[in-house]
Amino acid sequence: MASAQNHTMRLSALAAAIALPFTVGSHHTQADQQLRLEEILVTAQKRTELAQDIPSTMNVIDGDALKDFNVTTFDDLGALSAGLRIDSQTSRSGRIVMRGIDYNPNSASEASVTTYWNEAILDSNAIFQQMFDVERVVVLRGPQGTLQGRTSPAGSINIHTARPDLYEQTGQVKATVMDNDGINTQAAASFPVIPGKLAVRVAGVYDESDLDEIENIVTGEVSHEESTAGRLSVSWLPTDSLTVDFTAQYLERENDDVYALAGTPTGDPRLDPEAVLKELGEFDRRGALVGLDSTEDNTDADFLNTSLVVNWELDAHTITWVSGYHETDSVRNYDQSMGNANAENVRRVLTIDDRTDWSQELRLSSDEGEFWEYTVGLYYENADIFYSQENYQIPISPLAPGSNVVVFPGEAERLGLFTHNQFYLNDDWTLQVGVRYQEYDADRDISTVAGDNGFAFAGPGDLLVQVLSDEQQSYEDDAVTGQITLQYQLNTDVNLYGLVATGWRPGGVTVAGKVLPEDVLLFEPEDSTSYELGFKSTLMDGAVRLNGSLYFQDYEDYIARVNAINVREPSGDIGTSGITTNGDAEVYGAELDVTALLSQNWFIGGTLSYSDGEYADGTELPCNEFDDSGAPVIPDGEAVALCDEGGEPIGSAADWTASINSEYSVPFDRFEGYGRILYTYTGDRFSPQNLDVDPYHIVNLYVGIREEQWNIEVFATNLFDEEALRGAGGTEATQLVRRLPTGYGMRFPVPGRRIGLTASYNW
Template sequence: MSKKFTRNMMATAVALAVQAGGGYCLAETDDNNFSLEEIVVTAQKREQSLQDVPSTVNAIQGDALTDMKLFNFSDLEQVSPGLELKTIDGRAGSISLRGVDYNPNSAAAAAVDVYWNDVTLGSNASGGVFQEMFDLGRVELLRGPQGTLQGRTSPAGAIAIHTAKPDMEEMEGYVRTTFTGNEGNNTQFASSLPIIPGELSIRVAGVYNTSEMNEVKNYLGGDVSDTETSAGRITVAWEPSDSFAAEFTYQYLESDLNNYTTLTGSSSLGQGLPDLDASDRTGIDAVPDNLHGRYENMALKLDWEVLNHQVTFLSGYSEVSSVRTYDNAMGNSDDSGFTQAGPHPKTGIAGSQLNDPQAMFDQNYASSQELRIASADNEFWDYTVGLYYGNESGFFNRQQMQAIAHPLVAPLNIYADTEVRSPFNIQSYGAFAHNMFYLTDQLTAQVGVRWQRQERTVEGSVFLNEDLSALHPAFPQDAELKQLIADDLETGNSEAWTGSVSLQYAFAEQDISVYASAATSFRPGGVNVAGQALNELTAYNEEDSWSLELGFKSQWLDNRLRLNGAVFHQDYSDYIGRFANINVNATSKPASVTYNGDATIQGVELDFEYLLTESWRMAGGMSYVEAEYKDGVKVPSNESGADCDTSGTMNLCDASGLELGSQAPFTASLSSDYTIPMDAFDVYVTGLYKFTGRRTDADAPSGDLGGYGTFDLHVGLREAAASWDVSLFARNLFNKEATDSMDPETKTFSGVGTGYYKANVIPQRVVGVSGTYHF
């Protein structure tokens, strides 16, 4: 481990020890009988106390998210240090954890998989997850390699979303509406309807949300970004006997997004456009970045108790359909996308436009089935064995204007509407076994193994999207202009074994346990699909990793303080990274490429929850991670120095010590809620502070971005029996301004830089009022 990492780890441990010691003195003087509730999770596919799981797991209750007005999936990072959630162009989302960066446009398997009511989602279904959260039971964040029990192997972790279950005994529900100063309204409802009390019940829930989001204004017209989402869900629970239970959940979500991109910089096009700073929250777009998405999720779970075993069958289905249109030349006021004279007509043959806006079409169908058999409450050995199958298919098509060599007047180019079409099919198979050995009353060993196989077919070609046969018979409608993936690369199979082993020791006299775990993970290789040929860079290799984690879990002060922590190291062979906007040497035009390089990650994580009094609770955590490429690794780059190989399709330059992504190495959060009981109602105050440290960003002009902190405050009044609740709140109370990440300089259709950079800024201060009625 590096000296920097060791120093940071020691400093954190000392700080936490001081904090825990101070809390001990305060709690010793309080004789009230109160304690933290036990947290039950299903991270190992069986109900267990959080403190008994030998790995880092964070459980966030749905009520806690509601109390802090965290309604969007990306808000989870506010209470989960080390987790970064970003919406990528509205149609998909990026989940980064433990320093592992991921871009959903990479076509690679996710570094962090998402599970919805225990079933896997399609790779493009993350766009449906990155929407409104409503009527949740809990969210579990599993950190580290998932190589045994989860539906798919993922190297950095998994997020398990569990929706609220029907009440089997009585009718109950709520209506909640929230208004915010950015023209926002979020209205949610849910109700449980027992059909046969104790045996059959239905729960319905829904949400409607609209707002102007970050209030980014378009300089060309004055419009402001806006979004509208509506969703409904129905859950049916049937428990005809003590030994059988069934649950079916269906959810439909539809969203519309009109987004303008915050730009920073000065125009280099001579068009009289203004100098912009990220704090201006201003874009320059001929049209908004518009996305219409439709997302369906279904999950069926059947549980039988047979001969002291739990037999579980899971079946899931997800469908994604989205259309995105966007400005291809942000920062340019010329709607043709051109800024220079020459053979660049505003319209091509047959009046084709320069595809401004351009369009993307996503269609994704995914299904999965899993069968598990788990022993129950044995004295020495408990086990879980299972089989998994997943099937995913669909297409990703991108329409764009491209230059085509004129067949009669070469080298003159004509410009025509084209479409990159990429149909795919992926089938996944798995078999797994997980064993728990209770060696003594205090010592537990766990051993797991998983076999998996993936069979994929991915195609990619450029087709003519208009009829140019009048110009030349070789150019009819739908003519194939270029094959982007060679025939021998269109199909590929991957097969691997992964596993995990751990030892956990619980001290007899204290409520403390320590553990050591080792695990492996795997991501299959694949192919890049771009608008131009990538030659030897078309395919990327499989990724393998192994990790070691040492941790502790503890409860203090008669279970009023819960304190957990871990230190980890992970080593990657052929880490799958994404490199955006790298110039292709043959064309001088940029493309994004997925590429392999060995890497290493190490870090420390801590979290606590402290009940100071019966009315005052504090919770928080921190994460510090170092994630970088190993010495001697070369990756695609736009540099051309002495340490670069410039002989291939793209320049490959030395990346020794280069950080894997733009995640901040250090993040932390702290929350506190205090309740003042009155006769008929309670007054409460809740605060949430999130700190994001300085981080490297190769796309930022300075090369890095500064750290920042935001503070949320909620003040509310609730009826003593909690039948109603009214609160006033402010997100980012002090209106902190900061840039979270940046993208490279935007360019026109002809490749000329605009002088502007895309800045992803944090949300501005939002003030709101919320009311809830329970029945």
């Protein structure tokens, strides 16, 4: 215990020594021996502006920073921005949490943080893939109610891939190896076809590793992942006023997951006939189930992304057209019998996720108006979705080898009209007003049919249960959202702003793996209003940037997922399922970021975030209640029990988070040596399973040498091999096989220490 306390004290002292949180920033420039940070240009408001001039909270992570910290997957981004949690606890359940707003991808609701790829909308399942040859990532915080394609309540993330160079042939190769049998190889090259007019860029990546090396004690299987991707980008300037940028990317991924368990096996011979299961600790990183063909959870997925951006500059206006197409084909095959070593109890589940998305945006923007600048636009999106979950009977079931299939086909259309206006009231005051009208139409269905083998009473494909009634198979809604911002330039170095913004998410239906009452499955649309006060400043003659904000967000019918809830099924039996539901909620917090050049050779940066979200007084949500014997209790005539959750946390987001990075370099005759550190802190989190989810500190260290064209580096992530949990998937009593407790619960530990070597060459 003393050692752990000393370790925490050392890391706390490190954070205190840095004194302020800082942000991942761009390389510095030197003019007349004066330290000055490089200015960052972004298009967050659909026009090219300095990031420091935009009156809202945003983080820009440039391509150099992504390379510096070996960001190879989307999950890695979370370490570079406090208050942004990104993780994928299974191969198809990527989660993005921002400003305390949790989101469970199994909720079947729209994400609280929308994701874009070269300005085109991209669903969260597709975004959680490999990151390679990226120019920058822009993180916008708070409701996106005006200019973004969807009106997400918590924020948006836009990934911009590298564009071709119109004038020079350039390229890079980079290889990384790690001690988890990991290898990541990337290559990119840009070729001017017609110098100054037409250029092509090709890029690719191959990645393979044993992930966090979680091993199954029954089968010996070790977690493993393999990804391959290729990208083609084309930039064309047919005239001086017309630019065309097209990008297409194809990615294949195969993932074999093994889930870490903790607990003591019950010793029931029906679950463990050969007595091979044993006690597992939270950080043993071991799984325990017989699985399917020695595979616990396998996902094969293909993704196709395309983006076309056309800009036509007129005398005083710019017309922009953004067209996106996305296709996902994913098949997941897994065993639900967690903590089971009996091949006769394997419960196979097969899920298929096929999705195509089209999005179109056309907008007109005025250029350099003296008093008024405006943007008006039209947005259209169409999504075709087919999801199915085939639930196989266990081998010893009287119904074996039958299966039932939950089928969810759906089509959703969204139409939006928007305008954003910027009024320069005088030299010091600027007013921004934006509004968006949107219509959302969805056709959907949920039914259960017999699987390929059928049953004695039903042939393959025969309807077993119609879950969603005819009147609920169509859903229509519309909403008006917007933003008002007032900005005051205190002096040439400091801007103050205040804003009010609204967010909206449509209602929907929970897609459950079993038949549940219809009224339990439906959830209502969500509305929110956010208030923010902030400042942006450039200090010490451009050597320091300091930005901060305070915010409060009020939610009406906040959409959330509650897991493992006792539900009275239509048959009268009581089973457990996750449910998406609504409840009023409030979130408030603060954010601070700083970037600083301490000398010609010393850079430091990072972010600090605090957030607190809870349900409003009197909010009732589905819950679990039990009698004295431990049997679930649900009031007569009700499908679920309800409890007053007023004052309870709305999710598992940490209260305090920090991300601090620093680099110091030493020049030599022919090369430069450097050392780089990344420190992240994750504070207390709420766990619905009443498990201890303690704060933790992670330190990554990078040491290398570089020249203008090449770089060689050794690194260690989680240098001190910190043992902590990102989350948990149930207590020891909730992992059931044939209604028998196994003694195990799921755990999601932070990745252990990894040692690696990376080398790159540029031309």
